[in-house]
Amino acid sequence: MEVTVKLFATLRNGRFKTETRCYAPGTTVQQIAEDLKIPLAELSLTLLNGQAALPEQVLTEGDTLALFPPVGGG
Amino acid sequence: MSSIAGKILRVNLTDGSIKHEALSPGLAREFLGGRGLGGKMLSDEIRAGIDPLGKENKIFFVTGPLTGTSAPTGGRYMVVTKSPLNNAIASSNSGGFWGAELKFAGYDMLIVEGRAKEPVYIYIRDNQVEIRPAGKLWGMTTSQVTDALLTEAGDRKARVLNIGPAGENLSRIASVMNDRWRAAGRSGVGAVMGAKNLKAIVVRGSGKVEAAIQERFKEAVSSSLKKIKENGVTGQGLPAYGTAILVNIMNEHGIYPTNNFQLGVFPQAEETSGETLAEKYLKKKDPCFRCPIACGRYCSVDGEEGGGPEYETVWAYGADCGISDLKAIIRANNVCNEMGLDTISAGATIAAAMELYQRGRIRPEELDGAPELTWGNGEAIVEWTRKMGRAEGLGAKLALGSARLCEAYGMPELSMTVKKLELPAYDPRGVFGHGLQYATANRGGCHVRGYMISPEILGSPEKLDRFTLDGKAEWVKIFQDLTAVIDSLGICLFTSFALGAQDYTDLYNAATGENFSVDELLACGDRIFNNERLFNLAEGYTAKDDTLPKRLLEDPMPDGPSKGYVHPLDKMLPKYYEIRGWSADGVPTAPKRQALRL
Ligand code: SF4
Numbered sequence: 001m002e003v004t005v006k007l008f009a010t011l012r013n014g015r016f017k018t019e020t021r022c023y024a025p026g027t028t029v030q031q032i033a034e035d036l037k038i039p040l041a042e043l044s045l046t047l048l049n050g051q052a053a054l055p056e057q058v059l060t061e062g063d064t065l066a067l068f069p070p071v072g073g074g
Numbered sequence: 075m076s077s078i079a080g081k082i083l084r085v086n087l088t089d090g091s092i093k094h095e096a097l098s099p100g101l102a103r104e105f106l107g108g109r110g111l112g113g114k115m116l117s118d119e120i121r122a123g124i125d126p127l128g129k130e131n132k133i134f135f136v137t138g139p140l141t142g143t144s145a146p147t148g149g150r151y152m153v154v155t156k157s158p159l160n161n162a163i164a165s166s167n168s169g170g171f172w173g174a175e176l177k178f179a180g181y182d183m184l185i186v187e188g189r190a191k192e193p194v195y196i197y198i199r200d201n202q203v204e205i206r207p208a209g210k211l212w213g214m215t216t217s218q219v220t221d222a223l224l225t226e227a228g229d230r231k232a233r234v235l236n237i238g239p240a241g242e243n244l245s246r247i248a249s250v251m252n253d254r255w256r257a258a259g260r261s262g263v264g265a266v267m268g269a270k271n272l273k274a275i276v277v278r279g280s281g282k283v284e285a286a287i288q289e290r291f292k293e294a295v296s297s298s299l300k301k302i303k304e305n306g307v308t309g310q311g312l313p314a315y316g317t318a319i320l321v322n323i324m325n326e327h328g329i330y331p332t333n334n335f336q337l338g339v340f341p342q343a344e345e346t347s348g349e350t351l352a353e354k355y356l357k358k359k360d361p362c363f364r365c366p367i368a369c370g371r372y373c374s375v376d377g378e379e380g381g382g383p384e385y386e387t388v389w390a391y392g393a394d395c396g397i398s399d400l401k402a403i404i405r406a407n408n409v410c411n412e413m414g415l416d417t418i419s420a421g422a423t424i425a426a427a428m429e430l431y432q433r434g435r436i437r438p439e440e441l442d443g444a445p446e447l448t449w450g451n452g453e454a455i456v457e458w459t460r461k462m463g464r465a466e467g468l469g470a471k472l473a474l475g476s477a478r479l480c481e482a483y484g485m486p487e488l489s490m491t492v493k494k495l496e497l498p499a500y501d502p503r504g505v506f507g508h509g510l511q512y513a514t515a516n517r518g519g520c521h522v523r524g525y526m527i528s529p530e531i532l533g534s535p536e537k538l539d540r541f542t543l544d545g546k547a548e549w550v551k552i553f554q555d556l557t558a559v560i561d562s563l564g565i566c567l568f569t570s571f572a573l574g575a576q577d578y579t580d581l582y583n584a585a586t587g588e589n590f591s592v593d594e595l596l597a598c599g600d601r602i603f604n605n606e607r608l609f610n611l612a613e614g615y616t617a618k619d620d621t622l623p624k625r626l627l628e629d630p631m632p633d634g635p636s637k638g639y640v641h642p643l644d645k646m647l648p649k650y651y652e653i654r655g656w657s658a659d660g661v662p663t664a665p666k667r668q669a670l671r672l
Contacts, residue, residue, distance in 0.1 A: 050635020
């Protein structure tokens with residue numbers, strides 16, 4: 001299946017901003033983070049199609065996954 | 075000197091008197107400093123109903139017990155006055171170096187009263203205080219007046235606070251600027267200085283602030299420094315990308331107000347993000363006094379340099395006006411700082427003007443040949459900001475803020491304000507607790523009086539469901555009370571991404587020699603918040619003013635990940651009033667006032 005993965009802030013270093021990537025059906029958020037070599041500790045926010053997602057959540061064709069490190073501001 | 079210097083400097087511009095007064099230790103104990111102490115003294119010293127631009131209004135510049143100490147970010151001060159934007163209590167926080175310098179000069183606060191006959195500025199060098207003519211400075215922009223006064227003082231280490239042309243022209247969204255581009259931005263505090271004919275305050279101090287219990291203070295400082303360094307937000311995110319790191323996050327959540335809150339997603343957000351800013355325009359970081367976080371930016375565009383822009387500014391001049399040209403946003407930010415306008419209110423008012431133009435209310439012939447007020451027009455934000463600052467043509471109407479502007483054009487509902495203060499960069503239809511906080515913040519539509527974005531979006535200190543109502547009233551109250559404490563101590567709110575109530579208590583106790591528990595310190599926050607509420611009630615505010623713009627309550631979000639939601643404020647307010655100890659019409663009850671000794 002094809003999913004869009006978006007990375008932000010420091011997670012982009014040595015990786016990419018946005019990519020359409022192919023994964024086997026049933027792939028979870030955590031597996032994608034592992035595939036991208038992003039330690040879970042560096043991951044602060046995970047959005048699946050704009051809604052907060054858990055590591056064990058399964059993706060489906062056409063989903064958009066956005067990953068953020070700890071960030072703040074105001 | 076002690077962390078609470080115990081001294082007030084009072085300058086009356088009507089009769090030219092300059093007084094040194096003792097600070098009441100009892101008041102300092104109950105209201106801490108900064109926002110709290112200034113708010114209490116303002117409430118005690120001015121009558122309800124006075125004209126905020128009249129000579130009866132007073133303006134307080136107040137440090138906190140941690141200002142000027144080695145506490146991380148300990149350089150902040152508050153400008154407290156009655157707001158000419160909305161008659162509510164104004165307390166605008168600023169960083170930079172000026173606040174710490176006022177403390178070094180020996181003062182916890184400066185109170186300015188009355189009105190000078192001619193333009194003046196105040197010069198403070200420790201005990202030497204003078205009111206000096208400023209006729210030649212009138213009309214100058216922020217950097218011009220700073221340069222002129224530093225030259226006149228013959229001392230590059232002096233610190234300058236000033237207003238730009240906007241404050242002189244009594245713009246209701248004028249800021250007070252210090253150290254060139256640090257701003258006490260909100261509520262129109264710059265117009266109060268303008269109305270007093272007070273252009274600037276130069277300060278230089280030679281004192282040193284010492285904590286009451288020095289060893290304990292050192293420990294508290296190094297423990298909080300360690301937490302700030304190790305925290306992902308304060309140790310990495312903010313230093314690397316500044317506050318504009320939030321652009322993409324809010325956009326991805328569908329709460330990034332676009333085209334004056336008509337939409338919740340800005341397709342070109344990436345082009346204006348903190349990441350893009352760092353990649354293309356960032357020249358260096360620009361930290362405030364003793365700040366290990368250094369979120370401040372210093373950017374360069376085509377040879378033009380200046381401080382900022384912040385997240386809120388990038389949004390107000392960017393997505394809110396449909397603008398993806400980051401260069402134009404940076405230039406507008408520079409003009410805004412030079413004119414001495416609040417970047418949130420200025421950008422958001424231009425956005426409101428663009429919607430009035432979109433709907434045919436503002437007519438092309440009113441533009442006097444200036445760039446068209448169309449969504450996405452980068453030239454418009456730069457030039458209209460200048461025209462607002464100089465009060466030229468239609469710019470003079472914009473300079474009164476979006477509430478007055480939209481009212482004048484017969485469409486008050488297009489003003490995205492609460493209590494006339496322009497809302498910042500988060501659409502509350504997708505973040506419910508934050509919306510409750512907008513509705514109840516004492517100065518009006520403000521994000522930094524209880525930053526619910528932290529738990530509801532960023533997951534700090536824990537992740538809350540942004541669309542649930544459960545527990546939100548309690549969270550808002552605690553956040554508002556803790557924020558009132560931080561704002562009163564004289565350090566930066568951004569430390570709260572890494573520090574908790576216990577850390578602030580430790581710093582405060584060691585600095586002052588007090589022995590407060592966390593609960594006692596938070597009770598001060600509750601007291602400070604309620605005192606402000608009572609100020610506003612005396613000015614005629616009622617529960618019906620605790621509201622949000624109609625668009626956010628009635629029109630479902632049209633697009634993106636927050637699609638379909640409106641803000642459920644009416645379901646949240648009763649609970650909030652109850653846990654605040656207020657009556658059903660939002661008035662602090664007698665037992666509550668007694669408990670807080672108000
Ligand atoms: S975190 Fe940013 S705003 Fe706060 S004191 Fe540091 S540089 Fe200034």
